[in-house]
Amino acid sequence: MVLNTQKISQHTVSVIGSGSWATAMVKMLADNKLEKEIFWWVRKEEDIEYINRYRHNPTYLSAVEVKLEENHVLSDARQAIRSTDIVILNTPAAYLKLALQGVEKPDLEGKIIVSAIKGIIPDENLIVGEYLNQTYDVPLDHIVVIGGPCHAEEVSQEKLSYLTFASKDLDKAQIVADLLSNRYINANISDDVLGVEYGAVLKNIYALAGGICHGLGYGDNFQAVLVSNAIREMEFFVQEIDPADREINASVYLGDLLVTAYSQFSRNRTFGNMIGKGYTVQSAQLEMNMVAEGYYASDCIQSIIHKNELEMPICNMVYQVLYNHQPATFEVSKLAKKLT
Structure with missing residues (x-):
């Protein structure tokens, strides 16, 4: 019925x-x-x-x-x-x-x-x-x-x-x-169903990125640049997947990214911070005893990025660190040269 x-x-x-x-x-x-x-x-x-x-x-x-x-x-x-x-x-x-x-x-x-x-x-x-x-x-x-x-x-x-x-x-x-x-x-x-859903997925990955950088000792100046690049990367992705007339600076996109990237309650930022400090994925997961959605999302989003041949340097950095076990110091250093 x-x-x-x-x-x-x-x-x-x-x-x-x-x-x-x-x-x-x-x-x-x-x-x-x-x-x-x-x-x-x-x-x-x-x-x-x-x-x-x-x-x-x-x-x-x-x-x-x-x-x-x-x-x-x-x-x-x-x-x-x-x-x-x-x-x-x-x-x-x-x-x-x-x-x-x-x-x-x-x-x-x-x-x-x-x-x-x-x-x-x-x-x-x-x-x-x-x-x-x-x-x-x-x-x-x-x-x-x-x-x-x-x-x-x-x-x-x-x-x-x-x-x-x-x-x-x-x-x-x-x-x-x-x-x-x-x-x-x-x-x-x-x-904007697809934009809201994909934006929520991506902001967790970007919060992981922010946490990794914080764990490595990067300061607030760098974090501000990282987040401003992240919102542009998010806009690029959702427009490629679902072209629409959306305002990326609205609270559901930018606001959700900001609170997840900076808040003390953000489990994705916390998870990333532990990775930046040298924890393995498994040890970080065990210590948190909570699910950081960005970890699983990173692998899934990377498949979409590859399929659509998209350039997503922040998402790529997170994926390389979490799934290809590349040194966070090396990957963030490479990323830093691409940020503006």
């Missing part, structure tokens, strides 16, 4: 994922004043028991109170999805397929599917919207993509933040924006 967004007065929403961003999104939904019913898929049974008993996620953003009705925290993703008309996917991109195991095409039929994921599905090398369309036959105009700049940690502290909701169907983007807006979340609407 096709969802008729004009006739639904109360939405049912499921959040698929249990990390920091998913926890923050449950909080955003609960703090919104519109009438709705919220279901939350959490992977670990012990976490579900803890949440039901103490109303907090024991692993991520543990200070956030979980304001859900009884029995609305579920271990079965398919059950959570089938109970709702709006599905918010909020796992690391590399783990999305695992989260959706057992979910079938009819389970997503007619629903608004929202991607709050800022990464690429590794094996298929697809952004999330394309993956949903090709794997589950979700129509592109039923997909809404959420872009930043917005760190979960600041949302948990109710610091004023801005999100962009992008869809080919602006009415659906508005529905999702209305459900997630509240006194500390402001919403923008966009039809």
Whole structure:
């Protein structure tokens, strides 16, 4: 059955994922004043028991109170999805397929599917919207993509933040924006789905680059040049992939890049900083105990760069360091000569 967004007065929403961003999104939904019913898929049974008993996620953003009705925290993703008309996917991109195991095409039929994921599905090398369309036959105009700049940690502290909701169907983007807006979340609407998705992927790679350079001892002067080159490289890439009339200095592109490149909460910058200081990829991953989307994205984006014969020196530097195990000092030194 096709969802008729004009006739639904109360939405049912499921959040698929249990990390920091998913926890923050449950909080955003609960703090919104519109009438709705919220279901939350959490992977670990012990976490579900803890949440039901103490109303907090024991692993991520543990200070956030979980304001859900009884029995609305579920271990079965398919059950959570089938109970709702709006599905918010909020796992690391590399783990999305695992989260959706057992979910079938009819389970997503007619629903608004929202991607709050800022990464690429590794094996298929697809952004999330394309993956949903090709794997589950979700129509592109039923997909809404959420872009930043917005760190979960600041949302948990109710610091004023801005999100962009992008869809080919602006009415659906508005529905999702209305459900997630509240006194500390402001919403923008966009039809630039590919630009928002690819921009979110690229800014993680550029934050990794900034972290690598910081770990090597490069200062703020160099970081400013790196980021100003990064936004131009991002614009070049998205225009090559999807030519459109977009304003690259908008908050969803430049703003998200800035906060990810500079914020203390940026796991991609933190990961890159550790690499710059001499950590191996494996040791950095173990110490962080969190997913840095830019690591997986670097490999995927490099394939697209190669396929389209694009010149992307910052992305190339990150790839050479992370995947070809080239010395960071050498690769950043080469990069520095190309920056302007």
